[in-house]
Amino acid sequence: MTHHRETTPSPRLRHWASRLALLVACASVVATSRATSADMFSEPYTGKPVHLTTEAPKVTIPLVLLATASESPDKQAEAELTVLVTARWTPAEASQTASPVFRAVLHESGSKFSGWERSTPLEVTDSVTMEVRMFFERDCKMGQRCEWTTNLDLELQPNGAVGTVEVVWTATGSAHVVDTSSTPGNFKVIVSEP
Structure with a gap:
């Protein structure tokens, strides 16, 4: 015992x-949990307005997110792209009751990986604003530049509603370096269309 x-x-x-x-x-x-440098943000990049119709219900806009530095930290970099999308629906006839469903999504070029997807029904003359994002995780070793490519898909899901959707969009990127708390010299982030 x-x-x-x-x-x-x-x-x-x-x-x-x-x-x-x-x-x-x-x-x-x-x-x-790994140390990272401070996030550096790009200037907002606003592309040309896009018009979607039942005859042309989808547009794909290629985007490039670029991070540059004057000195190489020799570390992996991570980045994020955020796109603010505003859509306005105008029916072909004022008496029309059907409304389209609008969808926006970011997806990585050359892969099936996609970021946030947003979709919403559009009411007549109301503007709807949505935000989509894509996170690029440690797939670029930061020398003096890192580049990520993605596509912004804007589309109307088919339902027979006839009219036009005008879409305006603005993209902003951010990036940081992993495994260091110091920001590389002249670290810049730029969003553009190729």
């Missing part, structure tokens, strides 16, 4: 063992 009591941990010992396990778990979480 005495031997059995010695092999069973006391409640106090169990309490400290569980606290130690919790501290170790927290320390490992902190160790895996």
Whole structure:
């Protein structure tokens, strides 16, 4: 009986063992969160307005996100692209009751990976604003430049509503370098169309 009591941990010992396990778990979480430089943002880039109709219900706009530095940090870079999209529906006939569903999504060029997708029904003459995003994770080793390409898809889902949707959009990019807290010299982020 005495031997059995010695092999069973006391409640106090169990309490400290569980606290130690919790501290170790927290320390490992902190160790895996990596240092990054401050986010650098681009100037907003506004493209030409787009007009969608039932005859031409989809437009794909290629976009380039570029990060440059005067000195190479020799580290991986991550970037994010945010596009603000505003759509306005004008039916072909004022008496028309059907309204189209508008969709916007960013997807990476040459892959099936896509970012946030937004879709909404459009009411007559009301403007609807949506935001879509794409995160590019550590796929570029930052020398003096890193470049990411993506496509902005704007489309009307087919439902027979006849009319025009005017779409205006503005893209803003941001980037940072991973595994360092210092920002590379002359670090700049630019969004453009190729």
